Amino acid sequence: MQLSVWTYEGPPHIGAMRVATGMRGVHYLLHSPQGDTYADLLFTMIERRDHRPPVTYTTFQARDLGKDTSELFQTAAHDVIARHAPDALLVGASCTAELIQDDPAGLVEKMGLGLPVIPLDLPSYQRKEHWGASETFYQIVRTLTDKRRRAPDRAGRRARANLLGPTALGFRHRDDIVEVTALLSELGIDVHVVAPLGASVDQIASLGEADFNIVLYPETGEAAAQWLEREFRQPYTRTVPIGVNATMEFIAEVAGLAGVDSALMLDRARSRMSWWSRSIDSTYLTGKRVFIFGDGTHAVAAARIASEELGFKVVGLGCYNRETARDVRAAARQLGLEPLITDDHLVVEQAIKDAQPELVLGTQMERHIAKRFAIPCAVISAPVHVQDFPARHSPQMGFEGANVIFDTWVHPLVMGLEEHLLTMFRDDFEFHDGAGASHLGPGHAAPAEAPVIAAADTAAAWSADAERELKKIPFFVRGKARRNTELFAQEQGIDTIELATLYEAKAHYAR
């Protein structure tokens, strides 16, 4: 058993729901007890969908346990066909139904429903949401893709690619598709099918007619891409175009696969991000310590942007989904970091405490952890809340995605000029800690002092002078200063931290 308050991923059948809800003409019959319909509101509330997810729950109760549940399942299957007339049916079990061993697949096979039925075997006690989405999409592709439909001869036509991986409830999937489609169009490449998001059963049947595949999100699309590569010899992309450099590499990669020239496009890469990052107001971003956690794809992409494109120093990198752990480990090694592969939010919280970053990039959970420590934070990965399914166009991918990322990450940091003022006038009547936020006007108390975490194993006491001096250090680096000074005192065998100790430590740790 694992003691858990927060879970980064839902169970695997939620992943299957994300695929079914994203598609057209697919219905998911889920063998499950009363109450599992809670998942509907993730789609209707967080993503604000205007339709119910295409999921029917058998809703067995205690009195049904025993023989009755299999009958219930078959009745529900008939009802689904009669009411929704889907083009394909997914059948599976949630965690409880897995325990009563009704075998949904066997039950439905015997019924001869006259439409493609895709049984899903999603082990709820070993696997999680992303894996469930990946496996569901893979099974759909494997079952529904027509092996006779292949790409026609290339003579005299534009290259075609499928976009694989976007789902319902995906972080910025809606706008990433728009962005990547526009990039491809400019290169002279057509998008054949986007799947699962928005795809019909017939479109899945035609996947083989594309020349190659673009895997937008390996977490959900790679397994299907690998199968298509085996069956149709369609190569697929390895670069995820998040960040300016990754986008340039992606353009080169797809141009290579499509046999088109990308030189012109690479010459005039149009992200404002490059100039924004070079402009002098961004100088203060140099060496800002950033902690990054999320799904593997977004975490690795963010680490690259942070170090190469914004000049941050990455001080922590990790992911919660072990399927992408290998990529995260490689990226962390390159940055000289110990990778953090965990789905325990308490471990992440401790790592953030230990690293004392100036910026946290993470999920909804890291947003809350950062809030508790009063550290600026931006969201880069699911799981996310309703505000991260915005009305405005907000991709993460491509050149516009890079613009969005620049704004999103820099926004929570104190702007350069303001930081300069804060440091210069730190005892000033309007800027000192007790003054509160200037934009709130007079009469607003300062936020409560963020909990400063003393190193557990130091016994050094602070003199009153040193403590006062520490308070003059801007709040967003104070935690780091305290930590460094205490470590320094410990190393030097100093019992009481005096004013001098503080400045000696500062010199010792000078960047």
Place this chain on the structure above:
Amino acid sequence: MNAPVLAPPQAPADDGALPVLRERGQREVFCGLTGIVWLHRKMQDAFFLVVGSRTCAHLLQSAAGVMIFAEPRFATAIMEERDLAGLADANEELDRIVRQLIERRPEIRTLFLVGSCPSEVIKLDLARAAERLGAAYAPHVRILNYSGSGIETTFTEGEDACLAALVPEMPALDADAPANLVIAGSLPDIVEDQFRRIFDELGIGPVACLPARTLADTPGIGPNTRYLLAQPFLGETGQRLDGRGATRIDALFPFGVEGTTAWFHAAAAAFNIPADRVAAVLAPYQARAAQAIAHHRDRLAGRSIFFMPDSQLEIPLARFLANELGMVLTEIGTPYLHRHHLAAELAALPPGVQISEGQDVDRQLDRVRAIRPDLTVCGLGLANPLEAQGLSTKWAIELVFSPIHGFDQAGDLAELFARPLRRRDVLKV
């Protein structure tokens, strides 16, 4: 397996003159685990440990929204594959988790081990585990067990199961102890305080609440105990209170002027307080509430409303909306109809109302679309899809989380229903 927590259906008081549509099929409802979200706010020294799957943890997280981050006093022990292999191992795991939890949160006085669908299907005996652990941690921590599983409980029935587990913990009072009053059902603190002040004015006491805010204040119970239900979903709790010799005071539920007035009058009658004195005490409260309700009457009178089943609050709320705001009732769906506890409510409804118990969600939505009510009360999974079809909705879960009982919340309660209609009229996009 634990004994089922559902009370056997009571014999109807009037032998079922009321036609009730009973349906079975897909249900779009929460399971009883959801009750933890508000129960842990009410019981300040209690912790709720769900023994379940990742789905259970995910549900709590989805239902608790931002509360997850305030160091909440609930968590899930997520069962993994190795826990399913053998029972002895599962118990050791449970011991380890409970130890970890109590070390982390030494201020906990009551720990609820909450059963879920997976723990019940594999017949993990949490009642026995609670006994065993309870002996180990006594007297510092009391360890209790109930089921919030979807196969046993719907939404607010989780509170019923939890309070039913507390009844055996109530100290026994002697046969000659003075009469005391227990208000059963968790209420927001502000509402509880208002009710206590009114009981004081009426000269009724001692008054205690189940659940109390802390374990130490759990009320005593004996043959002279009278109890008053503040919530309509407490079938099992009522049965256990009866079992310990207490007597239920039959009344409307305290929603709106009519319900709250009747509730206090019934309590006063049980304590031999003259009705004219009660009327004098309540008059200023009634006037204030009537004034607050009047603001919304223009907007709601004549409007039709449809309740999809959710919490068992539907029938008392429908009675309030029809009798005090002039709304037209179409169908009132409830997940479970306790005819005995709701006898007064059913009698106070306008004649000819369609009541439905249980659900086949697709068929019920067909009826909603056919009737096209002005307002549909439903869950969050259905609200936006119905809005997209041009039907105004009021999401039901808010009615469980907001202060809506009593005189001083009557206006707020009306406002909850008036607001979506007002919004529909002001939007020009």
